[in-house]
Amino acid sequence: MDRKIILALFLLVHPLRAAVDSQWVLEESTLTYHVSHPLKQTEGVSHAAKGKGVCHAGQCDFLIAVSVKSFDSGDSNRDLHMLQVVRGGQFPLITVRTHLPEDASSLATILADLEVQFAGQTVQYRQIAFQHVVKGDDTVITGTIPLTLTAFKIDPPTLLTLPVKNEIPVKVEMKWRPER
């Protein structure tokens, strides 16, 4: 068979591949949520996020997903309680989608519009600032996503009848590697 026909068929069954100019792969990540209570501060950390970015015609589309269960606060009982509170049995993943202009990689601060799916809800966050540093082949992105419990319709857990604060900021540190 003619090689051009084979190539055409290949592109036909792989429309994504045909449209993509370059890709980004999430190499390493540290996501840390912070819960505040009048009596105690708690943090939970996950290194299990998976992410990918595809760029075409000057626009990049990113998708990052992390399992709710992967967050570790140092106490399994608390983690399971958190899993229950955020409806992690039914909605086991947190996903974040964003798209950025390809030239954003030249900026020190990236302002991204995020679409966060968590606990069965989808919430848009506008113009979230991320710091951007290039280290060798890798690009390190750091920032904080200002999640709130009410935005995701999560009842705040309580300690001694006092609820935790509504704000649960998630600190993000991600190392991305370009693939061309």
Added chain:
Amino acid sequence: MNPKVAKLVLGAGILALSSLLSVPSRAQDADATLSGTITDVSGAAVPNAKISIKDVSTGQSTETQTDSAGHYGALNLAPGDYEIAVSAERYSTNTVKVAVAAGANKTADVTLAGVLSLLDLGISPEQAQGTAAAQARLNKRSHMLMLHQRFGLIAAIPLIATVATSFGAGGRSTSTADRWAHLALGSATGDLYFTSAYFAIFAPKIPGTHSRGQIRVHKALAWIHGPGMILTPILGAIAFDQKSRGERVHGIASAHGAVAIVTAAAYGAAIISVSFKF
């Protein structure tokens, strides 16, 4: 009808009709249309995309959706600034802002990114989707552990009282009433304790999870106060019997006090080990 009155009525009618006709014509002059095409990053049309056109000044939204060719349109828009939010399955929502002038036919094409799916991250649909049963299991676990906590805290009250009355029940000069009070409080403690223990033991286990942190201390202490809560009343019953016969507490029953103190101490430590967390 009086000709003057008839003229007046006719005049008023003409005035009302002309004002009725003039309002929509003015509105039509001011009204604008907004239309465009929704495509993905490869340029392909996105059918059935939901379009929400929000008037920034009033906050009011007009909803529509794209046809099979990715086209959308909205009529009768007042001039002003609008926010167009476009969402479609498998795509990330994109929002653009447009200014619409009076009477203009504004075009706003929007590109949706989002060809990536969870499969591209190596996450299968099974991994991405939980079940109501899994959530129900978590809910049941939390509910049972909440009851475990409440009964456990309530049990601490008669436990303290039992320890306090032990001095009157076990010393050299003891009274029958003190022994009975000690027995009654000890029994109440045991009942509440084992009710609390039931909820902890039979709370559903969550597959794939291992104990970490303070809860390990809490569970380890249960291996001390659990057997202690069984042994203490047995030894107490023997001691009670010996005392009731006028004998000094002797033999294995003489360990009742020591076992009870270790049990109560382990129980108190178990409560403290998980008290400052949520």
